[in-house]
Amino acid sequence: AAAYENIQVETDGAVGIIRLDRPKAYNALNAALVDEVGHALRAFEADDTVGCMVLTGSEKAFAAGADIKEMQEKSYADVQREDFITDDWEVLTHCRKPVIAAVAGFALGGGCEFALMCDMIIAADTAQFGQPEVQLGIIPGAGGTQRLTRSVGKSMAMYMCLTGDKIDAQTALQAGLVAKVVPADDLMEETLKAAQKIAGLSRPVVATCKEAVNRAYETTLSEGVLFERRAFHGTFALEDRSEGMQAFIEKRKPEWKHR
Numbered sequence: 080a081a082a083y084e085n086i087q088v089e090t091d092g093a094v095g096i097i098r099l100d101r102p103k104a105y106n107a108l109n110a111a112l113v114d115e116v117g118h119a120l121r122a123f124e125a126d127d128t129v130g131c132m133v134l135t136g137s138e139k140a141f142a143a144g145a146d147i148k149e150m151q152e153k154s155y156a157d158v159q160r161e162d163f164i165t166d167d168w169e170v171l172t173h174c175r176k177p178v179i180a181a182v183a184g185f186a187l188g189g190g191c192e193f194a195l196m197c198d199m200i201i202a203a204d205t206a207q208f209g210q211p212e213v214q215l216g217i218i219p220g221a222g223g224t225q226r227l228t229r230s231v232g233k234s235m236a237m238y239m240c241l242t243g244d245k246i247d248a249q250t251a252l253q254a255g256l257v258a259k260v261v262p263a264d265d266l267m268e269e270t271l272k273a274a275q276k277i278a279g280l281s282r283p284v285v286a287t288c289k290e291a292v293n294r295a296y297e298t299t300l301s302e303g304v305l306f307e308r309r310a311f312h313g314t315f316a317l318e319d320r321s322e323g324m325q326a327f328i329e330k331r332k333p334e335w336k337h338r
């Protein structure tokens with residue numbers, strides 16, 4: 080396995096787990112850490128034994144945002160030239176296998192944005208989400224004004240982005256930012272349960288389903304519905320589709336071929 084300095088990587092059955100691990104800085108997302116996450120994601124993406132991924136942090140923090148000490152020295156020309164730092168970060172949004180963010184503690188700034196790039200968020204009751212960028216004289220730069228707004232709607236997004244106030248896990252649940260809130264001690268167990276369930280399904284069906292949901296963010300309703308219908312039709316070409324329905328009728332568990 081590759082040697083990483085800012086993350087830990089392991090597998091649990093068919094689930095690939097990436098744990099952000101920069102405890103000195105609440106997992107602040109410096110370039111090295113983001114680069115390592117990209118590397119680990121690509122490795123799991125290419126690994127046929129992996130069907131779903133989990134991105135998590137520590138008990139205290141998912142991530143406290145981009146590394147402020149690293150950003151502090153940069154000029155406009157620097158960030159513009161580097162296209163700071165979208166390319167590396169957006170790796171998360173390109174992968175075809177589902178990624179679940181398991182969030183405990185702080186998910187602030189780029190940390191909240193990183194979680195929003197995942198396909199769903201499961202939160203510990205200790206989770207706190209926020210976009211505190213305005214307090215640093217900047218605005219969110221990795222989806223905090225865009226993905227967050229689509230996730231929680233205008234009023235809550237404006238509230239979070241303009242005040243910088245954190246919201247707790249229950250508020251995040253009510254707002255639709257997270258799919259589920261669980262006791263902090265159960266975070267990994269509950270997240271892995273969902274991840275294992277996904278990883279146990281037919282791979283092409285899961286990938287097609289994720290692709291279809293994501294179209295909802297990129298296109299009009301009628302185009303999205305058409306995309307969905309064709310993708311749905313496409314599943315009828317799979318042996319796994321026959322098997323899934325056959326198993327239901329025979330009252331047994333399906334045995335997916337494409338795993």
Ligand code: CO8
Nearest residue numbers: 104107143144145146147148163164165188189211220221
């Ligand atoms: N960057 C660098 N270091 C950090 C960060 C950070 N984001 N957050 C915490 N740290 C460091 C602190 O500097 C401190 O280091 P040291 O011990 O060397 O002084 C250590 O972590 C512990 O922090 P605190 O002493 O502050 O701990 P507290 O428990 O008092 O507070 C908080 C914890 C609430 C997490 C607090 O540290 C905090 O508010 N952190 C900053 C949160 C923040 O503003 N995040 C947004 C950053 S900006 C951003 O993310 C923009 C993203 C744009 C993406 C661009 C991509 C295109």
